[in-house]
Amino acid sequence: MNKKRLAAIEKEVSRVISKALFGEIKNPKLKKAMISITSVKITDDLKFADLFFSIMPVAGTTINTKEVLEGLNEIKGFLRKRVSEELALRYTPDLRMKLDDTIEHAIKISQLLDSLKG
Secondary structure: OOHHHHHHHHHHHHHHHHHHHHHOOOOHHHHOEEEEEEEEEEOOOOOEEEEEEEEEEOOOOOOOHHHHHHHHHHOHHHHHHHHHHHOOOOOOOEEEEEEOOHHHHHHHHHHHHHHHHO
8 A cells, every 4th residue: 555645544543543532432441541642553454553552640640551451442443433434444444452651661761861860
């Protein structure tokens, strides 16, 4: 598939899912955290979409990332349906949820560097 078309589809899938996560999801496992999509990677045949999520705790709470990832997997059928309704694609890709921990890793590295300075 054309790389530009695939990138445009990835962007639109990200938009649709972000919109659904922000306003339509009522799963209590997901209300404890601030969830954002960091990237979407779709296979060339449009059969699978890997969604990478960043999870940050809501003020004053602690989060269980396993529980949040479980909550995301519970709603992936709903999210796939929303993608199908919003985008005119021959195939609606099967969604695979993945945790993107690069932000947490960057924070740890930053704290280590700060501790070396001090």
